[in-house]
Every structure is written in C-alpha cells, then in structure tokens.
Amino acid sequence: AEAAELRARLRAVRHTVLVLSGKGGVGKSTFSALLAHGLAADETKQVALLDIDICGPSIPKMMGLEGEQVSECSNILFYVEENLGVMSVGFLLSSPDDAVIWRGPKKNGLIKQFLRDVDWGEVDYLIVDTPPGTSDEHLSIVQYLSATHIDGAVIVTTPQEVSLQDVRKEINFCRKVKLPIIGVVENMSGFVCPKCKNESQIFPPTTGGAEKMCQNLSVSLLGKVPLDPQIGKSCDRGQSFLAEAPESPATLSYRKIIQKIQEYCEQHHLPEEKIM
C-alpha cells in the first residue's frame, strides 16, 4: 500500500538520477546542483532537485535558497527557475546553527515524507543528491524509489586512491541493490595555475584515477572536471557556475557530462513509455 502511494505520487516523474559517492567532499552536491541547472537550461524540461543529505544539506545554499523555510505541512517545491524546483531538509531548519541529530529510522521517515508528501507534479528529471556512504539514506532512497523507476546513478569521485577505495564500495553497493550505474565523474581532476598555467595534481591519481578504476570495474567514465576557484565561489553565492563562467574548462567538462547523462536517460525509456 505504501509502495502504491509512492508510485502514485511519483507517477509523473519521467527520469530519476541518483548522485552518489562513497566518499565525502568530492562534489556530489556541486554536481547535483549544476546537473539540475544544466538540464533546466532547456525551458521545455521540468527539473526537480531533492536533497536527502539530512545532516549536511548543502543544496539550499548552492541554489541561492538559503534562509527559505517551509513549515512541516507544506508540500510545495521551492522554485529557483520556473522549471527548476528544489526540496531539502535545509528548508525545515530555522537557523543555520540547527543540527539534525537523528538516528537512522527518523532520517528514513523524512525521506519517505519528502517522496510521498511533496507535490512533485510533472517532472522530466528528478535529481537526488545524497550524503556520502552506504547507509540508511541510501538503502531507503533505493527502496522507496523502487516503487517508481530509477534510471541510474552517477557516481562522483576525486582522482586519489583514498577516494577511489570508497567509491569502489559504492559501485558494489549499486550492484548489490541492482541500481544501474550511468557512469563515474572524476572531479577536482587537476589544477591549472592562473598565473603560470602549469598544471598541478593536488589530488594525485596514484593508482590511475577514475579512468583505471572504471576500466577495471567496467563502468563508464562520464568525464573529468578540473578544479576552478570560481566553482566554490559560485556555490557559496548560490549562483550557477555554468552561467557565471561559461568559458571555463570546468564548464565545458560539465556540459559534456550532462549531455551524456541526458542521452543515457533518453535511451533507457521504460517499455510503456516507448509505446506511448
């Protein structure tokens, strides 16, 4: 009955993409926000961004919605653009110092509430930003969304082995719960000094980076995104980095990756949709 309720609520969501990583701080939220902006650039598409990082909800700030609040009974998304809506636990907190100190079951309850009670409406792309790890939030979102359909997961990493060793676990998690992997994004992949233009590997790919890992595990490498100080600044100001720095090599990488994700989603329609 619960599954049926969720299915009904999410019936008009055409594509769902989870953004995962075993590792923290690799750029999941940054990527989720930019993916949402990138997809919403097509004004004919309706995009929704759901932030289920309950302890560290970064999305409101990154989307310029910090300070917005929603009461418990509200079920409306916050709209950044006419076709880009956002939901996050961040909107339930009244102060930036408020901590959400919850054990697993309560977190699961909120995730279910988001999916069930928010009026998602007609959505072409639902992007779900997750916290790092392979725990309650991840099990729950996969479980609840199994009532509908998940196109797949995008896994974000940085090049160094300390990240990759956690990301391999995440890939195993996806395989275990039968979640298709759209591909891997290698973020913070090199830094070009703005003065002398020499490249430094701040997070060195000592074991071959994401490229080698993807080869070994037969997953697709969607692309590599270099470090750009403007990214952090745009996120802090709640602006779209893609709009603020359209010529940056990082922007070009992001756009290519977003296009690959779109192509993947369009190619992997459900049979019923094809008939329609």
Add this chain to the structure above:
Amino acid sequence: MRGSSRSGLAVKPWRAGPPVGPRSSIGYSACQSEGAGPRAGGRRKREMRRGNMEEPAGERANLAGVRHIVLVLSGKGGVGKSTLSTELALALRSAGKRVGILDVDLCGPSIPRMLRVQDSAVHQCDSGWVPVFLGQDKAIALMSIGFLLERPDDAVVWRGPKKNALIKQFVTDVAWGDLDFLIVDTPPGTSDEHISTVEALRPHRLLGAVLVTTPQAVSVGDVRRELTFCRKAGLRILGIVENMSGFVCPHCSECTNIFSKGGGEELAKHAGVPFLGCVPLDPQLSQSLEEGKDFIQEFPKSSAFPALTHIAQQILDTSQRSS
C-alpha cells in the same frame, strides 16, 4: 562470494566459552579459523567471540590506560578529518607520545591506507581485540573496520543499529594498553555514529573535539551544525582547523584560494572557540597519504608541515593543562 577467507590472515580460534549475554546479541559469535569453510550467507566481517569477562570491568579496563581522548569531527565530508587524525597522530608520536587511532568511519575507513597497514590483520587477546601497531616502536595503534573486511571493496551497507553496536565494541573491546592520546576519526555528519561514539566515550577521559572545515561557506555551514551537536552533547571544543586553505603553485609560488579563504577562522571567532590554524593544500601531503608515508618525518619543509605541527602542539598544551 569466494569460499576462502583472506588467506594468511589468521584469526586465531577463540577459546571455548559461551558469549557474554548482551554482546552476543549483536552478532558476534563463532570466529573463523584458518581454512574454515564458506561463511553463512550475507556476512562480510570476521566474527569474534568474547570469552567470559565481567562486563563493567571489561568496559573500563580497555580505556583505563588512555590518558586523553580527542574526537575529530566535521559536519562536512571530505574536509580532511582522516588526514588530520593521521597527521596529528604522527606529530604526537614524533613528540614522543604513544598514540592510538580509532577509525569509526564504517562506510569509508580511510586510515589503514593512510598509514600503509591496509593489509594487516586484527588479532585477539584476553581483553579483546588487539589493535594494529605501526613501526618498530609500536608507538601508534590503530583500529578500523577496514581490518575486518574480507575484501577491501566490500561495502558496509548497514543501518544505524548495527553500526552503533560495532562502534560500542570498538570503544570497549579494543585492548589499547597505555596511550597518551587516543584520536577518534569520525565520518561526516551528526548521526548514529556520532551519537554512539560520544555515548560510549562519555565515561572516559574525553579531552574534547577538534572540528575540521574547508574555508568556503558551504563547508562552514555544515560545521556550524556540528558545533551545535558538540554543545548539545556537552563536548568540549578544542578548536577549529581550516584545511585546504590556499594553494601555493610549486612552479611560480602564486597562491590561489581554490576553496576560498578565512571561513574557518571567522567561524571560530563567531562561535567563540579557539582557532587552531590554517592548513594549506599540499600535493606532497596528498601524495604521502596515498603512499602511506610519514609526512611529519619525511617532509618537514613542505608547506603543510608548520601548520600541522602547530595544531599538534596546541593539543599537547591543552592536554598538559588538563592533566
């Protein structure tokens, strides 16, 4: 699933005896000896049985020889908690202290690799688990779930209660011996692991918590919430570290604030807690961690060295004032 356990990493057969009451209910039963057959479906960790021991004495005994416990926390992931925990331990060892590291990040245990002991095994003694010791002097002891996984890529996909149970065991059942410092590395957030760790450590000598952030507002935003957690939990805040604070190009010495600058220092001022310092981005530090090298010994001239040793000194000073 492969039939054999990781070969050559013997888990010595535990002596016979019924498991002690409540602990047995958290899933630690018969151990696997070498060459044991395929394990029961689904279990990924080596399991250990405790011998008969009075629970309260056991609980206090294993941490009785630890003089100071320091928690390394952050609301935010990927800011350098494990890095700081590792470097703090190496710096304190360099100052002649005996240090333990308890890695309670169950989903992403990074520390074994950072100290190049990822292939080590955990053994048992009468008091419980023996931590992995580093180096000839054995001045660093480490416990991590990383040592208990059959395969390093195995995901630990546990909900809260199971994580809480293991954390409690890590706190009470590891035979640390005599340590000047036990550094506890945590995963990001304010959830099961954090609540359980603080609860389990409360009866012991908790010196306080070090909070790590990167400079930008998105990180600081999460760390503010961690500060609230510390206050609600009655945890003393030893200070805030601003990590990844600026990058000096090795080619031309131009400094670029890749992740902004100053957010950690501002937060410390705003929250009225000590600011322990800024640690710059340092490719030699990242490389050391990748290769499991002792950065403090091998790269004293590197850009992150002064900041890291200064942080360790402040922790030492605080501990001496508290003793």
